Amino acid sequence: MEAHNRKHSVGDTTLHTCHPCRRTVPYRIYAVIHTCGILALMYHHVNSLLTADTTLITSLLLLSDVILAFMWATSAFLRFNPVHRSEYPEIYAAKPKEEFPKLDVFICTADPYKEPPMMVVNTALSAMAFDYPSDKVSVYVSDDGGSSLTLFALMEAAKFSKHWLPYCKNNNIQDRSPEVYFSSKSHTWDDEADNLKMLYEDMKSRVEHVVDSGKVETEYITCDHFRGVFDLWTHKFTRQEHPTIIQVLQNSETGMGHTGKYIVPNLIYVSREKSKVSPHHFKAGALNTLLRVSGVITNSPVILTLDCDMYSNDPTTPVRALCYLTDPKIKSGLGYVQFPQKFQGVSKNDIYACEYKRLFDINMIGFDGIMGPNYVGTGCFFNRRVFYGPPSNMILAEIDEHNPNRIADKSIEAKDVLELAHNVAGCNYEHNTNWGSKVRENQPSHIR
Numbered sequence: 001m002e003a004h005n006r007k008h009s010v011g012d013t014t015l016h017t018c019h020p021c022r023r024t025v026p027y028r029i030y031a032v033i034h035t036c037g038i039l040a041l042m043y044h045h046v047n048s049l050l051t052a053d054t055t056l057i058t059s060l061l062l063l064s065d066v067i068l069a070f071m072w073a074t075s076a077f078l079r080f081n082p083v084h085r086s087e088y089p090e091i092y093a094a095k096p097k098e099e100f101p102k103l104d105v106f107i108c109t110a111d112p113y114k115e116p117p118m119m120v121v122n123t124a125l126s127a128m129a130f131d132y133p134s135d136k137v138s139v140y141v142s143d144d145g146g147s148s149l150t151l152f153a154l155m156e157a158a159k160f161s162k163h164w165l166p167y168c169k170n171n172n173i174q175d176r177s178p179e180v181y182f183s184s185k186s187h188t189w190d191d192e193a194d195n196l197k198m199l200y201e202d203m204k205s206r207v208e209h210v211v212d213s214g215k216v217e218t219e220y221i222t223c224d225h226f227r228g229v230f231d232l233w234t235h236k237f238t239r240q241e242h243p244t245i246i247q248v249l250q251n252s253e254t255g256m257g258h259t260g261k262y263i264v265p266n267l268i269y270v271s272r273e274k275s276k277v278s279p280h281h282f283k284a285g286a287l288n289t290l291l292r293v294s295g296v297i298t299n300s301p302v303i304l305t306l307d308c309d310m311y312s313n314d315p316t317t318p319v320r321a322l323c324y325l326t327d328p329k330i331k332s333g334l335g336y337v338q339f340p341q342k343f344q345g346v347s348k349n350d351i352y353a354c355e356y357k358r359l360f361d362i363n364m365i366g367f368d369g370i371m372g373p374n375y376v377g378t379g380c381f382f383n384r385r386v387f388y389g390p391p392s393n394m395i396l397a398e399i400d401e402h403n404p405n406r407i408a409d410k411s412i413e414a415k416d417v418l419e420l421a422h423n424v425a426g427c428n429y430e431h432n433t434n435w436g437s438k439v440r441e442n443q444p445s446h447i448r
Protein backbone atom coordinates (compact mmCIF):
# COMPACT_ATOMS: atom_id res chain seq x y z
CA MET A 1 0.00 0.00 0.00
CA GLU A 2 1.35 3.35 -0.91
CA ALA A 3 0.13 6.72 0.15
CA HIS A 4 -0.88 8.96 -2.67
CA ASN A 5 -0.39 12.65 -2.29
CA ARG A 6 -3.62 14.30 -1.41
CA LYS A 7 -4.42 17.66 0.02
CA HIS A 8 -6.41 17.54 3.21
CA SER A 9 -8.88 20.16 4.15
CA VAL A 10 -8.90 21.24 7.78
CA GLY A 11 -10.81 18.81 9.94
CA ASP A 12 -10.61 16.02 7.35
CA THR A 13 -10.60 12.78 9.30
CA THR A 14 -10.74 10.31 6.39
CA LEU A 15 -8.22 7.61 7.20
CA HIS A 16 -8.42 5.71 3.93
CA THR A 17 -9.98 5.77 0.50
CA CYS A 18 -10.68 3.05 -2.03
CA HIS A 19 -10.96 3.51 -5.78
CA PRO A 20 -11.45 1.04 -8.63
CA CYS A 21 -8.62 0.41 -11.10
CA ARG A 22 -8.90 2.39 -14.31
CA ARG A 23 -8.67 -0.66 -16.54
CA THR A 24 -11.76 -2.30 -15.06
CA VAL A 25 -14.28 -1.12 -17.68
CA PRO A 26 -12.22 -2.15 -20.75
CA TYR A 27 -11.50 -5.46 -19.03
CA ARG A 28 -15.21 -6.10 -18.44
CA ILE A 29 -15.98 -5.39 -22.10
CA TYR A 30 -13.23 -7.80 -23.12
CA ALA A 31 -14.55 -10.41 -20.64
CA VAL A 32 -18.03 -10.24 -22.17
CA ILE A 33 -16.57 -10.77 -25.68
CA HIS A 34 -14.39 -13.63 -24.39
CA THR A 35 -17.44 -15.24 -22.73
CA CYS A 36 -19.37 -15.05 -26.04
CA GLY A 37 -16.41 -16.76 -27.74
CA ILE A 38 -16.44 -19.55 -25.13
CA LEU A 39 -20.20 -20.01 -25.47
CA ALA A 40 -19.86 -20.23 -29.27
CA LEU A 41 -17.13 -22.84 -28.87
CA MET A 42 -19.28 -24.89 -26.45
CA TYR A 43 -22.18 -24.66 -28.88
CA HIS A 44 -19.91 -25.96 -31.63
CA HIS A 45 -18.72 -28.89 -29.42
CA VAL A 46 -22.23 -29.89 -28.40
CA ASN A 47 -23.39 -29.62 -31.98
CA SER A 48 -20.62 -31.91 -33.26
CA LEU A 49 -21.27 -34.32 -30.38
CA LEU A 50 -24.85 -34.70 -31.58
CA THR A 51 -23.96 -35.04 -35.28
CA ALA A 52 -20.43 -36.51 -35.65
CA ASP A 53 -19.36 -40.16 -35.28
CA THR A 54 -16.07 -39.45 -33.50
CA THR A 55 -17.82 -39.19 -30.12
CA LEU A 56 -14.78 -40.00 -27.96
CA ILE A 57 -12.54 -37.32 -29.48
CA THR A 58 -15.32 -34.73 -29.50
CA SER A 59 -16.18 -35.42 -25.83
CA LEU A 60 -12.52 -35.12 -24.84
CA LEU A 61 -12.28 -31.81 -26.67
CA LEU A 62 -15.41 -30.60 -24.93
CA LEU A 63 -14.05 -31.68 -21.56
CA SER A 64 -10.71 -29.93 -22.06
CA ASP A 65 -12.40 -26.73 -23.21
CA VAL A 66 -14.73 -26.81 -20.20
CA ILE A 67 -11.67 -27.09 -17.93
CA LEU A 68 -9.91 -24.22 -19.73
CA ALA A 69 -13.07 -22.08 -19.56
CA PHE A 70 -13.37 -22.76 -15.83
CA MET A 71 -9.74 -21.78 -15.28
CA TRP A 72 -10.24 -18.59 -17.26
CA ALA A 73 -13.41 -17.73 -15.32
CA THR A 74 -11.67 -18.05 -11.95
CA SER A 75 -8.91 -15.66 -13.00
CA ALA A 76 -11.42 -13.34 -14.74
CA PHE A 77 -13.21 -12.81 -11.42
CA LEU A 78 -9.96 -11.49 -9.96
CA ARG A 79 -9.87 -8.85 -12.72
CA PHE A 80 -13.52 -7.93 -12.43
CA ASN A 81 -13.35 -5.37 -9.65
CA PRO A 82 -9.74 -4.76 -8.57
CA VAL A 83 -9.36 -1.82 -6.20
CA HIS A 84 -6.56 0.47 -5.10
CA ARG A 85 -6.46 1.79 -1.57
CA SER A 86 -4.74 4.79 -0.08
CA GLU A 87 -4.39 5.54 3.58
CA TYR A 88 -3.39 8.69 5.43
CA PRO A 89 -1.10 7.72 8.30
CA GLU A 90 -0.35 11.36 9.11
CA ILE A 91 -3.99 11.84 10.15
CA TYR A 92 -3.88 8.80 12.43
CA ALA A 93 -0.47 9.77 13.79
CA ALA A 94 -1.87 13.13 14.96
CA LYS A 95 -4.08 11.35 17.52
CA PRO A 96 -3.05 11.38 21.17
CA LYS A 97 -0.59 8.51 21.81
CA GLU A 98 -2.92 7.04 24.49
CA GLU A 99 -5.35 6.09 21.73
CA PHE A 100 -2.86 3.88 19.90
CA PRO A 101 -3.63 0.20 20.57
CA LYS A 102 -0.87 -2.10 21.82
CA LEU A 103 0.86 -4.11 19.09
CA ASP A 104 2.34 -7.63 19.33
CA VAL A 105 4.80 -8.54 16.57
CA PHE A 106 5.42 -12.25 15.92
CA ILE A 107 8.64 -13.29 14.19
CA CYS A 108 9.23 -16.98 13.40
CA THR A 109 12.61 -18.58 13.02
CA ALA A 110 13.56 -22.24 12.99
CA ASP A 111 17.21 -22.92 12.21
CA PRO A 112 20.24 -20.76 13.11
CA TYR A 113 22.27 -22.19 10.21
CA LYS A 114 19.71 -21.73 7.44
CA GLU A 115 18.35 -18.49 8.89
CA PRO A 116 21.39 -16.62 10.23
CA PRO A 117 20.73 -15.03 13.65
CA MET A 118 21.92 -11.64 12.30
CA MET A 119 19.03 -11.79 9.83
CA VAL A 120 16.59 -12.41 12.69
CA VAL A 121 18.19 -9.51 14.58
CA ASN A 122 17.59 -7.17 11.64
CA THR A 123 13.97 -8.28 11.32
CA ALA A 124 13.40 -7.69 15.03
CA LEU A 125 15.17 -4.30 15.06
CA SER A 126 13.21 -3.04 12.05
CA ALA A 127 9.95 -3.86 13.87
CA MET A 128 11.13 -2.53 17.23
CA ALA A 129 11.96 0.77 15.52
CA PHE A 130 8.50 1.33 14.03
CA ASP A 131 7.16 4.89 14.22
CA TYR A 132 4.88 3.90 17.06
CA PRO A 133 4.82 4.52 20.82
CA SER A 134 7.63 2.13 21.82
CA ASP A 135 6.08 1.16 25.15
CA LYS A 136 3.10 -0.25 23.21
CA VAL A 137 5.17 -2.56 21.00
CA SER A 138 6.10 -6.12 22.03
CA VAL A 139 8.24 -8.20 19.70
CA TYR A 140 7.96 -11.96 20.23
CA VAL A 141 10.51 -14.15 18.48
CA SER A 142 9.57 -17.82 18.17
CA ASP A 143 12.67 -19.99 17.80
CA ASP A 144 11.76 -23.51 16.72
CA GLY A 145 15.46 -24.33 16.63
CA GLY A 146 15.65 -23.68 20.37
CA SER A 147 19.10 -22.30 19.69
CA SER A 148 21.36 -20.48 22.15
CA LEU A 149 22.91 -18.80 19.10
CA THR A 150 19.63 -17.10 18.21
CA LEU A 151 18.97 -16.21 21.85
CA PHE A 152 22.46 -14.73 22.16
CA ALA A 153 21.95 -12.67 18.98
CA LEU A 154 18.67 -11.30 20.32
CA MET A 155 20.27 -10.36 23.63
CA GLU A 156 22.75 -8.35 21.59
CA ALA A 157 19.89 -6.86 19.55
CA ALA A 158 18.21 -5.67 22.75
CA LYS A 159 21.39 -3.81 23.73
CA PHE A 160 21.88 -2.31 20.27
CA SER A 161 18.24 -1.22 20.05
CA LYS A 162 18.87 1.35 22.80
CA HIS A 163 21.15 3.19 20.36
CA TRP A 164 19.45 2.32 17.09
CA LEU A 165 15.86 3.28 17.96
CA PRO A 166 16.55 6.85 19.13
CA TYR A 167 18.83 7.36 16.11
CA CYS A 168 16.14 6.24 13.66
CA LYS A 169 13.42 8.28 15.28
CA ASN A 170 15.48 11.44 15.70
CA ASN A 171 16.77 11.32 12.13
CA ASN A 172 13.59 10.03 10.53
CA ILE A 173 15.38 7.07 8.91
CA GLN A 174 13.40 5.12 6.32
CA ASP A 175 15.27 1.78 6.34
CA ARG A 176 15.13 0.60 9.93
CA SER A 177 16.96 -2.64 9.32
CA PRO A 178 20.52 -1.62 10.32
CA GLU A 179 22.06 -4.01 7.78
CA VAL A 180 20.13 -2.36 4.96
CA TYR A 181 20.75 1.14 6.26
CA PHE A 182 24.49 0.74 6.71
CA SER A 183 24.98 -0.96 3.37
CA SER A 184 23.07 1.68 1.40
CA LYS A 185 25.04 4.54 -0.10
CA SER A 186 22.21 7.00 -0.28
CA HIS A 187 22.50 8.66 3.09
CA THR A 188 24.71 11.25 4.72
CA TRP A 189 27.43 10.17 7.11
CA ASP A 190 28.15 12.08 10.27
CA ASP A 191 29.95 11.14 13.49
CA GLU A 192 26.80 9.78 15.04
CA ALA A 193 26.16 7.47 12.08
CA ASP A 194 29.82 6.41 12.08
CA ASN A 195 29.75 5.51 15.77
CA LEU A 196 26.53 3.63 15.34
CA LYS A 197 27.92 1.72 12.41
CA MET A 198 30.90 0.71 14.56
CA LEU A 199 28.58 -0.52 17.30
CA TYR A 200 26.62 -2.47 14.72
CA GLU A 201 29.73 -4.05 13.19
CA ASP A 202 30.94 -5.00 16.69
CA MET A 203 27.67 -6.68 17.47
CA LYS A 204 27.68 -8.43 14.10
CA SER A 205 31.17 -9.83 14.60
CA ARG A 206 30.32 -11.07 18.12
CA VAL A 207 27.20 -12.80 16.83
CA GLU A 208 28.92 -14.26 13.78
CA HIS A 209 31.81 -15.48 15.90
CA VAL A 210 29.38 -17.30 18.17
CA VAL A 211 27.54 -18.79 15.19
CA ASP A 212 30.81 -19.93 13.57
CA SER A 213 32.01 -21.59 16.74
CA GLY A 214 28.57 -23.14 17.27
CA LYS A 215 28.41 -22.32 20.96
CA VAL A 216 27.91 -19.39 23.27
CA GLU A 217 30.90 -18.82 25.57
CA THR A 218 29.86 -18.77 29.21
CA GLU A 219 31.71 -15.47 29.72
CA TYR A 220 28.89 -13.83 27.77
CA ILE A 221 26.29 -15.29 30.06
CA THR A 222 26.57 -12.91 32.93
CA CYS A 223 23.18 -13.52 34.44
CA ASP A 224 22.38 -16.63 36.55
CA HIS A 225 18.92 -16.58 35.12
CA PHE A 226 20.33 -17.48 31.70
CA ARG A 227 22.82 -20.06 32.90
CA GLY A 228 20.15 -22.67 33.53
CA VAL A 229 18.71 -22.04 30.11
CA PHE A 230 22.00 -22.39 28.28
CA ASP A 231 22.57 -25.72 30.01
CA LEU A 232 19.80 -27.07 27.81
CA TRP A 233 22.03 -26.64 24.81
CA THR A 234 25.11 -28.44 25.93
CA HIS A 235 24.71 -30.81 23.03
CA LYS A 236 23.43 -30.24 19.49
CA PHE A 237 20.28 -28.28 20.09
CA THR A 238 18.11 -28.56 17.01
CA ARG A 239 15.33 -31.11 16.88
CA GLN A 240 16.01 -32.47 20.35
CA GLU A 241 13.27 -32.53 22.92
CA HIS A 242 13.26 -29.63 25.31
CA PRO A 243 10.83 -27.81 27.59
CA THR A 244 9.47 -24.36 26.82
CA ILE A 245 11.91 -21.48 27.14
CA ILE A 246 10.58 -17.94 27.53
CA GLN A 247 12.99 -15.08 28.16
CA VAL A 248 12.03 -11.43 28.51
CA LEU A 249 15.11 -9.87 26.90
CA GLN A 250 13.92 -6.31 27.15
CA ASN A 251 11.08 -4.88 29.19
CA SER A 252 9.63 -1.49 28.41
CA GLU A 253 8.47 -1.05 32.02
CA THR A 254 11.97 -1.32 33.42
CA GLY A 255 13.89 -0.26 30.31
CA MET A 256 15.14 3.24 29.83
CA GLY A 257 11.59 4.44 30.33
CA HIS A 258 12.14 4.88 34.05
CA THR A 259 15.28 6.89 33.63
CA GLY A 260 13.14 9.26 31.61
CA LYS A 261 15.40 9.03 28.57
CA TYR A 262 13.96 6.76 25.97
CA ILE A 263 11.28 4.12 26.14
CA VAL A 264 12.11 0.77 24.58
CA PRO A 265 9.72 -1.90 23.28
CA ASN A 266 9.40 -5.33 24.87
CA LEU A 267 11.49 -8.11 23.33
CA ILE A 268 10.54 -11.64 24.26
CA TYR A 269 12.22 -14.87 23.18
CA VAL A 270 10.01 -17.96 23.01
CA SER A 271 11.06 -21.47 22.14
CA ARG A 272 8.06 -23.74 22.49
CA GLU A 273 8.24 -27.18 24.00
CA LYS A 274 9.55 -29.90 21.66
CA SER A 275 8.43 -33.43 22.10
CA LYS A 276 8.72 -36.48 19.89
CA VAL A 277 5.21 -37.63 20.74
CA SER A 278 3.27 -34.59 19.60
CA PRO A 279 3.22 -33.00 16.13
CA HIS A 280 4.51 -29.42 16.13
CA HIS A 281 2.73 -28.22 12.94
CA PHE A 282 5.71 -26.16 11.79
CA LYS A 283 5.10 -22.41 11.39
CA ALA A 284 1.36 -22.67 12.08
CA GLY A 285 2.15 -24.39 15.39
CA ALA A 286 4.70 -21.69 16.23
CA LEU A 287 2.16 -18.93 15.48
CA ASN A 288 -0.49 -20.61 17.63
CA THR A 289 2.01 -20.81 20.47
CA LEU A 290 2.90 -17.13 20.11
CA LEU A 291 -0.79 -16.28 20.05
CA ARG A 292 -1.28 -17.97 23.43
CA VAL A 293 1.97 -16.81 25.02
CA SER A 294 1.44 -13.19 23.95
CA GLY A 295 -2.19 -13.46 25.12
CA VAL A 296 -1.01 -14.19 28.64
CA ILE A 297 1.81 -11.63 28.64
CA THR A 298 0.56 -8.55 26.73
CA ASN A 299 -2.69 -9.53 24.97
CA SER A 300 -2.41 -6.69 22.47
CA PRO A 301 -5.49 -6.23 20.26
CA VAL A 302 -3.36 -5.98 17.10
CA ILE A 303 -0.91 -8.66 15.95
CA LEU A 304 1.66 -8.48 13.13
CA THR A 305 3.14 -11.72 11.75
CA LEU A 306 6.58 -11.68 10.10
CA ASP A 307 9.12 -14.26 8.92
CA CYS A 308 12.71 -13.88 10.04
CA ASP A 309 13.92 -13.37 6.46
CA MET A 310 11.98 -10.13 6.13
CA TYR A 311 12.36 -6.60 7.38
CA SER A 312 10.00 -3.67 7.39
CA ASN A 313 10.92 -1.07 4.76
CA ASP A 314 8.47 1.52 6.02
CA PRO A 315 8.32 2.63 9.66
CA THR A 316 4.77 3.95 9.28
CA THR A 317 3.43 0.49 8.39
CA PRO A 318 1.59 -0.17 11.70
CA VAL A 319 -0.11 3.23 11.53
CA ARG A 320 -1.13 2.52 7.95
CA ALA A 321 -2.72 -0.75 9.03
CA LEU A 322 -4.53 1.03 11.87
CA CYS A 323 -6.09 3.45 9.38
CA TYR A 324 -8.26 0.42 8.47
CA LEU A 325 -8.30 -1.69 11.62
CA THR A 326 -9.56 1.12 13.85
CA ASP A 327 -12.08 2.62 11.44
CA PRO A 328 -15.45 2.24 13.25
CA LYS A 329 -17.27 1.92 9.90
CA ILE A 330 -15.47 -1.26 8.82
CA LYS A 331 -13.83 -2.47 12.03
CA SER A 332 -16.31 -5.16 13.06
CA GLY A 333 -16.09 -7.01 9.74
CA LEU A 334 -12.36 -6.57 9.20
CA GLY A 335 -10.08 -9.43 10.27
CA TYR A 336 -6.72 -8.40 8.89
CA VAL A 337 -4.75 -5.96 6.77
CA GLN A 338 -2.03 -7.50 4.66
CA PHE A 339 0.98 -5.96 2.96
CA PRO A 340 2.48 -7.36 -0.26
CA GLN A 341 5.92 -8.96 0.00
CA LYS A 342 8.71 -7.27 -1.95
CA PHE A 343 11.79 -9.29 -2.76
CA GLN A 344 15.40 -8.21 -2.59
CA GLY A 345 18.16 -9.31 -4.93
CA VAL A 346 15.84 -10.23 -7.82
CA SER A 347 17.01 -9.53 -11.37
CA LYS A 348 15.41 -6.33 -12.67
CA ASN A 349 14.42 -8.13 -15.87
CA ASP A 350 12.56 -10.87 -14.10
CA ILE A 351 9.54 -8.79 -13.19
CA TYR A 352 6.94 -11.52 -12.84
CA ALA A 353 8.06 -14.91 -11.59
CA CYS A 354 10.60 -14.09 -8.92
CA GLU A 355 8.79 -11.07 -7.58
CA TYR A 356 5.62 -13.11 -7.29
CA LYS A 357 3.82 -10.13 -8.80
CA ARG A 358 0.74 -12.09 -9.72
CA LEU A 359 0.45 -13.66 -6.27
CA PHE A 360 1.12 -10.60 -4.13
CA ASP A 361 0.13 -7.60 -6.25
CA ILE A 362 -2.23 -8.48 -9.07
CA ASN A 363 -4.38 -11.18 -7.48
CA MET A 364 -4.53 -9.45 -4.10
CA ILE A 365 -6.10 -6.23 -5.38
CA GLY A 366 -8.54 -8.43 -7.31
CA PHE A 367 -9.54 -10.37 -4.20
CA ASP A 368 -9.79 -7.10 -2.29
CA GLY A 369 -12.55 -5.88 -4.59
CA ILE A 370 -14.56 -9.10 -4.19
CA MET A 371 -14.46 -10.55 -0.70
CA GLY A 372 -10.93 -9.88 0.51
CA PRO A 373 -7.63 -11.70 0.05
CA ASN A 374 -6.43 -14.90 1.67
CA TYR A 375 -3.66 -14.76 4.29
CA VAL A 376 -0.36 -15.29 2.47
CA GLY A 377 1.47 -16.27 5.63
CA THR A 378 3.32 -13.13 6.58
CA GLY A 379 3.36 -9.31 6.64
CA CYS A 380 -0.16 -9.22 8.02
CA PHE A 381 -1.79 -7.22 10.82
CA PHE A 382 -4.56 -9.16 12.56
CA ASN A 383 -7.28 -8.02 14.85
CA ARG A 384 -6.76 -10.46 17.77
CA ARG A 385 -10.50 -10.86 18.09
CA VAL A 386 -10.73 -12.81 14.80
CA PHE A 387 -9.11 -15.85 16.40
CA TYR A 388 -12.12 -16.17 18.67
CA GLY A 389 -14.80 -16.84 16.08
CA PRO A 390 -17.03 -14.69 13.86
CA PRO A 391 -18.30 -11.27 15.08
CA SER A 392 -21.65 -12.61 16.26
CA ASN A 393 -20.32 -15.77 17.92
CA MET A 394 -17.30 -15.36 20.14
CA ILE A 395 -15.72 -18.62 21.27
CA LEU A 396 -14.54 -18.10 24.81
CA ALA A 397 -11.02 -19.32 25.52
CA GLU A 398 -10.22 -22.09 27.97
CA ILE A 399 -8.54 -19.71 30.38
CA ASP A 400 -9.61 -16.19 31.14
CA GLU A 401 -6.14 -14.81 30.40
CA HIS A 402 -6.68 -15.69 26.75
CA ASN A 403 -9.80 -13.73 26.11
CA PRO A 404 -9.17 -11.03 23.52
CA ASN A 405 -10.76 -8.17 25.42
CA ARG A 406 -8.81 -8.69 28.64
CA ILE A 407 -6.44 -5.84 29.47
CA ALA A 408 -3.05 -7.28 30.44
CA ASP A 409 -2.18 -4.98 33.32
CA LYS A 410 0.39 -7.05 35.19
CA SER A 411 4.10 -6.66 34.75
CA ILE A 412 5.29 -8.78 31.83
CA GLU A 413 7.87 -10.34 34.11
CA ALA A 414 5.47 -11.14 36.97
CA LYS A 415 6.09 -14.69 38.18
CA ASP A 416 2.53 -15.92 37.66
CA VAL A 417 2.38 -14.36 34.19
CA LEU A 418 5.56 -16.13 33.04
CA GLU A 419 4.50 -19.39 34.70
CA LEU A 420 1.20 -19.39 32.83
CA ALA A 421 2.97 -18.40 29.60
CA HIS A 422 5.17 -21.50 30.03
CA ASN A 423 2.12 -23.67 30.56
CA VAL A 424 0.41 -22.53 27.37
CA ALA A 425 3.53 -22.87 25.19
CA GLY A 426 3.27 -26.66 24.93
CA CYS A 427 3.60 -27.69 21.30
CA ASN A 428 0.25 -29.46 21.26
CA TYR A 429 -1.73 -27.34 23.68
CA GLU A 430 -4.75 -26.67 21.47
CA HIS A 431 -5.31 -30.36 20.82
CA ASN A 432 -5.48 -31.15 24.51
CA THR A 433 -8.04 -28.56 25.52
CA ASN A 434 -11.76 -28.10 25.05
CA TRP A 435 -11.07 -24.73 23.55
CA GLY A 436 -8.98 -26.36 20.83
CA SER A 437 -11.81 -28.69 19.86
CA LYS A 438 -14.34 -25.84 19.84
CA VAL A 439 -12.07 -23.81 17.62
CA ARG A 440 -11.61 -26.78 15.28
CA GLU A 441 -15.37 -26.98 14.80
CA ASN A 442 -15.33 -23.34 13.72
CA GLN A 443 -12.22 -23.71 11.61
CA PRO A 444 -11.78 -20.35 9.89
CA SER A 445 -11.19 -18.54 13.15
CA HIS A 446 -7.84 -20.15 13.80
CA ILE A 447 -4.50 -20.01 12.01
CA ARG A 448 -3.71 -23.41 10.56
Ligand SMILES: O=c1ccn([C@@H]2O[C@H](COP(=O)(O)OP(=O)(O)O[C@H]3O[C@H](CO)[C@@H](O)[C@H](O)[C@H]3O)[C@@H](O)[C@H]2O)c(=O)[nH]1
Pocket residue numbers: 108109110111115142144281282283286306307308309376377378
Ligand atom coordinates in the same frame (compact mmCIF):
# COMPACT_ATOMS: atom_id res chain seq x y z
O1 LIG B 1 8.89 -25.61 11.86
C1 LIG B 1 8.96 -24.48 11.40
C2 LIG B 1 9.20 -24.19 10.03
C3 LIG B 1 9.25 -22.87 9.59
N1 LIG B 1 9.12 -21.87 10.47
C4 LIG B 1 9.21 -20.45 10.00
O2 LIG B 1 8.25 -20.19 9.00
C5 LIG B 1 8.70 -19.13 8.17
C6 LIG B 1 8.45 -19.45 6.71
O3 LIG B 1 9.17 -20.60 6.33
P1 LIG B 1 10.06 -20.65 5.02
O4 LIG B 1 10.71 -21.99 5.00
O5 LIG B 1 10.89 -19.44 4.95
O6 LIG B 1 8.93 -20.67 3.91
P2 LIG B 1 8.81 -19.76 2.62
O7 LIG B 1 8.46 -20.66 1.50
O8 LIG B 1 9.92 -18.83 2.44
O9 LIG B 1 7.56 -18.94 3.08
C7 LIG B 1 6.42 -18.61 2.35
O10 LIG B 1 5.45 -19.63 2.46
C8 LIG B 1 5.11 -19.98 3.81
C9 LIG B 1 4.13 -21.12 3.80
O11 LIG B 1 3.00 -20.78 3.08
C10 LIG B 1 4.52 -18.75 4.53
O12 LIG B 1 4.22 -19.08 5.86
C11 LIG B 1 5.58 -17.66 4.50
O13 LIG B 1 5.10 -16.51 5.13
C12 LIG B 1 5.90 -17.35 3.03
O14 LIG B 1 6.90 -16.33 3.00
C13 LIG B 1 10.17 -18.90 8.49
O15 LIG B 1 10.28 -17.70 9.23
C14 LIG B 1 10.53 -20.09 9.34
O16 LIG B 1 11.49 -19.78 10.32
C15 LIG B 1 8.90 -22.13 11.81
O17 LIG B 1 8.77 -21.21 12.62
N2 LIG B 1 8.81 -23.43 12.24
Ligand SMILES: [Mn+2]
Pocket residue numbers: 307309
Ligand atom coordinates in the same frame (compact mmCIF):
# COMPACT_ATOMS: atom_id res chain seq x y z
MN1 LIG C 1 11.10 -17.65 3.69
